[in-house]
Amino acid sequence: MTQDEKTTHFGFQTVAEDDKAGMVHGVFTNVASKYDVMNDVMSVGIHRIWKEAMMDWLAPRPDQRLLDVAGGTGDVSFKFLGRAPGANAVVCDMTESMLVAGSQRAEASNMAEHLDWVVGDAMALPFADNSFDVYTISFGIRNVTRIPDALKEAYRVLRPGGRLMVLEFSQLPNAAMQKAYDLYSFNVIPRMGKLIANDADSYQYLVESIRKFPDQETFATMIRTAGFENVKYRNLSMGIAALHSGWKI
Numbered sequence: 001m002t003q004d005e006k007t008t009h010f011g012f013q014t015v016a017e018d019d020k021a022g023m024v025h026g027v028f029t030n031v032a033s034k035y036d037v038m039n040d041v042m043s044v045g046i047h048r049i050w051k052e053a054m055m056d057w058l059a060p061r062p063d064q065r066l067l068d069v070a071g072g073t074g075d076v077s078f079k080f081l082g083r084a085p086g087a088n089a090v091v092c093d094m095t096e097s098m099l100v101a102g103s104q105r106a107e108a109s110n111m112a113e114h115l116d117w118v119v120g121d122a123m124a125l126p127f128a129d130n131s132f133d134v135y136t137i138s139f140g141i142r143n144v145t146r147i148p149d150a151l152k153e154a155y156r157v158l159r160p161g162g163r164l165m166v167l168e169f170s171q172l173p174n175a176a177m178q179k180a181y182d183l184y185s186f187n188v189i190p191r192m193g194k195l196i197a198n199d200a201d202s203y204q205y206l207v208e209s210i211r212k213f214p215d216q217e218t219f220a221t222m223i224r225t226a227g228f229e230n231v232k233y234r235n236l237s238m239g240i241a242a243l244h245s246g247w248k249i
Contacts, residue, residue: 008145011208020145021121025095027143027202028072032097034197036073041196042189050236051079051138054167054243057234060084064133067092067157069122069150070140073102074115076167080136081111090132092120122150130159138167142213151226158248164228168219169210170235170242181240185210216242 006017015023031038039047054076060066063086068077071091081089089111093099099117102108108115120126122137122144135154144150154164172178185207193203214222216233219242223231228246235242 009209009212011205011212017145021094024143027205028093028095029097030199030202031193031197032073032095032101035098035101036075038193038196038203041192046237047139050167050241050243051075053234053236054136054138054165055079055083057243057245058134058136058163058165060087060134062086064088065131066090066134066136067125067127067132069093069120069125069135069137069154070143071102071136071138072098072140074105074108074117076136076138077115078105078107078111080134081114086114088114088116090116090118090127092118092122092125094119094121123153124149125153125157127157129156131157132162133159134163134165136165136167139169141166141168142209148222148226151223151228155227155248160248162248164223164244164246164248166219166223166244168213168242168244170213170219170239171215172239173235174238177238182211216244219244 007014008017008020010020010023060080060083062084064084066080066089069092071077071093074091077089077091081087096119103117123146135158141147141150172181189207190200190204194200220231220233223244223246229249231246233242233244
């Protein structure tokens with residue numbers, strides 16, 4: 001890196017900003033075929049409960065238009081469409097192989113008339129201003145090179161009255177609990193990645209990226225700075241994950 005290059009983190013590594021997106025793309029390309037299986041194994045299925053809690057708070061309404069950024073294999077969009085008759089969803093992800101894996105799921109076939117799959121960057125979304133009623137991003141925003149840029153884009157594409165909902169790993173409020181969770185994360189998850197996906201390095205990055213993500217209050221402030229109002233968050237599983245909500249007023 002030259003002295004003038006801006007840097008960011010890739011897990012615990014310091015890398016050039018221009019390099020991070022390609023590195024993240026490589027991670028998710030590598031794990032795409034085993035992504036859903038690994039999510040179930042790593043969280044003992046709890047990620048499904050978290051996503052249902054997301055839907056409960058979001059309360060999808062008929063005929064809404066959802067943009068699910070970093071939507072990967074479509075989990076959140078499937079849940080949204082299942083609760084909102086006549087709604088439409090766009091799954092947007094920078095990694096085409098994740099979208100391909102999602103489009104091959106049975107749910108995708110059943111909901112095809114209401115579902116689109118688009119390759120796109122969270123920091124430069126390929127959609128017009130004021131296009132969506134709801135913007136969701138689940139376990140994806142910590143992988144974005146410049147999080148404030150992604151939040152500004154979320155604000156731009158939402159219609160007035162639109163809602164942002166972010167589900168992301170977060171910080172436990174108790175130091176002893178956080179230490180125990182870190183021991184599990186750093187010692188078990190990469191080994192699971194090696195066993196199930198034949199890729200320990202990608203899961204080592206994903207664990208490290210969780211630890212680099214801002215805590216709940218800091219991230220809530222970032223959402224407000226992007227222009228959102230009535231910003232609130234709820235801890236899930238004592239803070240292992242958190243739901244953040246904001247409105248474009």
